[in-house]
Amino acid sequence: MSATNKLTIARAMAESLAQEMRTDPNVFIMGEDIAQLGGVFGNTRGLYTEFGEERIRDTPISETAFIGAGVGAAMDGMRPVVELMFVDFFGVCFDAIYNLMAKNIYFSGGHSNVPMVIMASTGGGYSDGGQHSQCLYATFAHLPGMKVIAPSNAYDAKGLLTAAIRDNSPVIYLFHKGLQGMGWLGTEPAAINQVPEENYQLEIGKAKTVISGTDITIVSIGMGVHHALKAAHELQKDDISIEVIDLCSLVPLDRQHIIESVNKTGRLIVVDEDYHSYGMSGEIFASVIEHDHTIFKTPPQRITYPDIPIPFSRPMEQWALPSTEKIIHACLTMKEK
Amino acid sequence: MLPTNEQRRWMYRNMLISRYMEERIETIYMEGKKPIFNMANGPIPGEMHLSNGQEPCAVGVCCHLGTEDIVTATHRPHHIAIAKGVDLKKMMAEIFGKKTGLSGGRGGHMHLFDKDVNFACSGIIAQGMGPAVGAALSRKLQRKSGIAIAYIGEGAANQGAFHETLNLASVWKLPVIFIIEDNDWGISVAKSTSTSVSKNSDRAAAYGMPGIFIKDNCPDQIFSATAAAVEQARCGDGPTLIEIKTSRLAGHFMGDAEDYRPKGEKENLLKNDPIPTYRQALLDEDVITIEEDSALVQETQQLIEDAITFARESDEPAPEEALEHVFAH
Ligand SMILES: Cc1ncc(C[n+]2csc(CCOP(=O)(O)OP(=O)(O)O)c2C)c(N)n1
Numbered sequence: 001m002s003a004t005n006k007l008t009i010a011r012a013m014a015e016s017l018a019q020e021m022r023t024d025p026n027v028f029i030m031g032e033d034i035a036q037l038g039g040v041f042g043n044t045r046g047l048y049t050e051f052g053e054e055r056i057r058d059t060p061i062s063e064t065a066f067i068g069a070g071v072g073a074a075m076d077g078m079r080p081v082v083e084l085m086f087v088d089f090f091g092v093c094f095d096a097i098y099n100l101m102a103k104n105i106y107f108s109g110g111h112s113n114v115p116m117v118i119m120a121s122t123g124g125g126y127s128d129g130g131q132h133s134q135c136l137y138a139t140f141a142h143l144p145g146m147k148v149i150a151p152s153n154a155y156d157a158k159g160l161l162t163a164a165i166r167d168n169s170p171v172i173y174l175f176h177k178g179l180q181g182m183g184w185l186g187t188e189p190a191a192i193n194q195v196p197e198e199n200y201q202l203e204i205g206k207a208k209t210v211i212s213g214t215d216i217t218i219v220s221i222g223m224g225v226h227h228a229l230k231a232a233h234e235l236q237k238d239d240i241s242i243e244v245i246d247l248c249s250l251v252p253l254d255r256q257h258i259i260e261s262v263n264k265t266g267r268l269i270v271v272d273e274d275y276h277s278y279g280m281s282g283e284i285f286a287s288v289i290e291h292d293h294t295i296f297k298t299p300p301q302r303i304t305y306p307d308i309p310i311p312f313s314r315p316m317e318q319w320a321l322p323s324t325e326k327i328i329h330a331c332l333t334m335k336e337k
Numbered sequence: 338m339l340p341t342n343e344q345r346r347w348m349y350r351n352m353l354i355s356r357y358m359e360e361r362i363e364t365i366y367m368e369g370k371k372p373i374f375n376m377a378n379g380p381i382p383g384e385m386h387l388s389n390g391q392e393p394c395a396v397g398v399c400c401h402l403g404t405e406d407i408v409t410a411t412h413r414p415h416h417i418a419i420a421k422g423v424d425l426k427k428m429m430a431e432i433f434g435k436k437t438g439l440s441g442g443r444g445g446h447m448h449l450f451d452k453d454v455n456f457a458c459s460g461i462i463a464q465g466m467g468p469a470v471g472a473a474l475s476r477k478l479q480r481k482s483g484i485a486i487a488y489i490g491e492g493a494a495n496q497g498a499f500h501e502t503l504n505l506a507s508v509w510k511l512p513v514i515f516i517i518e519d520n521d522w523g524i525s526v527a528k529s530t531s532t533s534v535s536k537n538s539d540r541a542a543a544y545g546m547p548g549i550f551i552k553d554n555c556p557d558q559i560f561s562a563t564a565a566a567v568e569q570a571r572c573g574d575g576p577t578l579i580e581i582k583t584s585r586l587a588g589h590f591m592g593d594a595e596d597y598r599p600k601g602e603k604e605n606l607l608k609n610d611p612i613p614t615y616r617q618a619l620l621d622e623d624v625i626t627i628e629e630d631s632a633l634v635q636e637t638q639q640l641i642e643d644a645i646t647f648a649r650e651s652d653e654p655a656p657e658e659a660l661e662h663v664f665a666h
Contacts, residue, residue, distance in 0.1 A: 058525075058526050092462075092463075126382055129444065129448055183373060184375055306659070309663070312383060312445025313438075313442030313443065314377075
């Protein structure tokens with residue numbers, strides 16, 4: 001048994017990065033404010049002191065350049081980890097992401113690898129406005145060639161980041177600001193958990209059943225998992241037994257895991273902080289129906305972010321976000337049917 | 338071209354409004370965020386980027402502009418919004434996320450839009466530049482008067498959009514001026530470690546347009562140095578890139594511990610605060626008297642207090658209003 005520590009996601013990420021950099025000299029990190037500042041969200045804290053400016057590289061505000069450069073370095077044998085501070089900034093550098101990073105393995109007929117990770121923060125809830133609060137899970141998941149993962153707690157955060165760094169394909173690693181353990185963003189306490197000191201990997205593309213239940217399956221990712229867990233806890237009092245699945249990965253998507261659960265419960269709710277339309281919830285419904293269109297005892301429900309830019313004002317933003325209350329309400333109406 | 342005394346008083350007054358607004362926001366922002374700082378709490382949640390120290394860049398340029406001219410600003414927009422004449426009450430209400438705000442609380446402090454005075458901003462670095470170029474194109478095509486100004490920070494001069502828009506504005510000879518507020522820092526990254534040239538104004542040469550470097554954070558100098566660029570844009574002779582050496586007196590955003598700043602830098606900047614310096618100059622040159630100055634201070638403070646009262650007393654938007662205005666009516 002190795003020792004464990006209670007860590008925030010931010011610290012778990014930094015621990016994974018440090019361990020991978022110690023064992024593999026080809027791993028390096030670049031991005032804005034990741035060196036002395038340790039990343040705006042703390043996920044590279046302490047690394048600059050240990051590894052120095054050669055391997056922990058502060059970049060100009062030039063995402064097209066440094067993400068494109070990540071692709072070139074990755075194809076030439078390095079393992080770059082690139083930070084995109086807010087996922088919302090993808091727009092200025094999306095070509096480097098989806099036309100280069102995500103396609104070069106294919107274009108090379110599998111002769112080249114692109115072992116690169118992009119880490120980006122997601123999520124809102126603290127009034128940061130429509131250009132700093134999005135999730136955009138589906139935007140990345142929709143385009144082939146990149147794996148997309150989003151841990152909901154520190155243990156997963158470390159194991160998945162290690163797996164992402166060692167993966168020979170490009171990985172988009174999305175961490176939710178509200179789970180990061182930075183006090184100034186408020187923090188979901190359940191995201192802070194025991195993390196082994198030793199290095200370990202979790203398989204990308206594997207979902208987890210966080211709690212088992214028999215009445216309703218709730219599928220989610222990132223922050224949504226915590227909303228679902230709280231709802232499940234509340235609903236126990238009404239004798240409603242909820243199964244909560246944490247997808248951990250959107251690409252590859254663990255469809256089998258979801259189908260097995262819905263086979264058992266016959267009821268499905270998907271909770272997604274990303275925009276409603278053309279998103280994760282639709283994909284999951286379709287995956288289940290394609291497998292067996294008779295599987296549902298009641299129509300599935302989705303609790304998602306409406307198709308609107310994210311408003312600054314607190315009452316509007318809070319109203320629009322998925323919440324424990326919305327999930328409880330959905331479960332109760334579902335059980336009545 | 339030197340500013341008239343009337344213009345100097347206008348610039349000073351708008352600098353005072355901006356500074357006092359920032360001082361008040363600083364206090365109000367911390368309400369409910371003590372003892373444990375959590376961005377989500379308090380009457381003004383979210384990020385807050387203050388512009389104190391950079392006021393001269395706003396007034397020195399905007400003093401040449403009228404309502405019809407178009408300005409796009411950055412994530413640090415307050416001083417520019419004030420100098421462009423954005424309604425103080427509606428702006429404050431927007432910063433509080435109230436129904437009476439510029440966009441009914443949808444935008445917040447990084448996304449202030451005031452159609453009445455042709456002001457807009459964006460929180461994505463350098464992305465105000467394209468819309469300014471487009472507005473300039475529109476004025477040219479429609480043969481309407483008015484020019485466009487895009488403000489950016491020095492960090493933004495390393496964005497693709499910077500280089501692309503400069504080139505476009507130059508080949509199409511558009512009535513647009515690009516203003517770089519060089520405060521030396523892009524969050525924690527020093528300009529010296531992120532930028533290949535020591536002066537971004539030198540980059541203008543690559544795009545065949547004049548590049549002007551203004552070395553002092555002084556409204557009069559900025560006014561004088563930008564006059565020719567405004568004239569050039571107005572008479573159809575194309576764009577100019579202007580870089581102003583200025584200073585960010587606060588952290589990148591509120592809550593920034595600024596550990597990355599070299600020792601003593603902040604103290605030095607505070608010693609050279611442009612507002613007391615300008616005040617002294619105006620007093621020394623008899624542009625204002627001490628009595629006029631204190632009256633002005635009081636008047637501008639009152640404006641801000643009124644705006645704050647308006648914002649505080651305004652209603653929150655109804656939650657469902659979040660669904661409105663995704664598309665045009
Ligand atoms: C495309 C993009 N990348 C990164 C950011 C994050 N960011 C916000 S402000 C900032 C620094 C900007 O520096 P500068 O342009 O010099 O303006 P200043 O903050 O100094 O006024 C960064 C990196 C962003 N908003 N947009």
